[in-house]
Amino acid sequence: MSVEADSFYHEGSRRLQRQLGTEALATHIAERYVTAHLMDEHIGWVRGADAVYLATVDPAGRPECSYKGGLPGFLRVPDSRTLEIPSYDGNGMYRTLGNAMAAPGVGLLFLFPELPAKLRVNGDGEVLTDADSLAAHPGAEAVLRVRIREVFENCPRYLHDRAAGTHSAHCPRPDYRPPEPAWKQKPEYEGLLPTVGRQPR
Incomplete structure (x- = not known):
């Protein structure tokens, strides 16, 4: 189940893509790599995760981002288009869950x-507080069930190696030419990459 590029991008994104010469590239990525469900590999990643960053907006459209953590397995994936995030005891503000409501x-x-990967999931959240939903998440005060709309991986080149204490070699800095990411060298991207600011092969 793939998504349509014109529904994935709004006019603000398209305007910048046209300005910076990435519209064809962005269309290719959306149509080939953005899906409406979690792939089997992604399900394994999510089920083994110990944290997720969760972005919501309030009724006025103001964004907020929160961190949700737990032991590996605290996130449930009932099926490839649904995932559940438990909300544990906190400060009682319920800004994230309130926004989702x-x-x-x-x-x-x-x-x-443990993986050089970033996974993004967009969808619609539903806040659950019934006994059955809570029973599936020990210690939860509420559960955010997300009906998945879009799933896609992001280029991981700017991820730092926290274990080694090193920063990504791809980060720009004075008098330094970062290496080109391997994905840009694949034949499928020939003719799709913008030429402005791109390093010669």
Whole structure:
């Protein structure tokens, strides 16, 4: 189940793509790599994750991002188009869950310390407090069930190696030419990459 590029990008994104010469590249990525469900590999990643970054918006459209953590396995994936995030005891503000109740669109970012990967999931959230939902998540006060709309990986080149204490070699800095990421050298991107600011092969 793939998504249509014109529904994935709004006019603000398209305007910048045209200005910076990436419209064809962005269309290719959306049509080939953005899906409406989690792939089997992604399901394994999410089920083994110990954290997720969760973005919501309030009724006025103001964004907020929160960190949700737990032991590996705390996130449930009932099926490839649904995932569940437990909400544990906290400070009682319920800004994230309150936002999801008022404006259900949510965005998730997964980082995996053992994997050079970033996974983004967009969907619509539903806040659950019934006994059956809570029983599936020990210690939860509420559960955010996300109906998935879009799933895609991001280029991991700017991820730092926290274990080694080193920063990504791809980060720009004075008097330094970062290496070109391997994905840009694949034949499928020939003719799609912008030439402005791109390093020669």
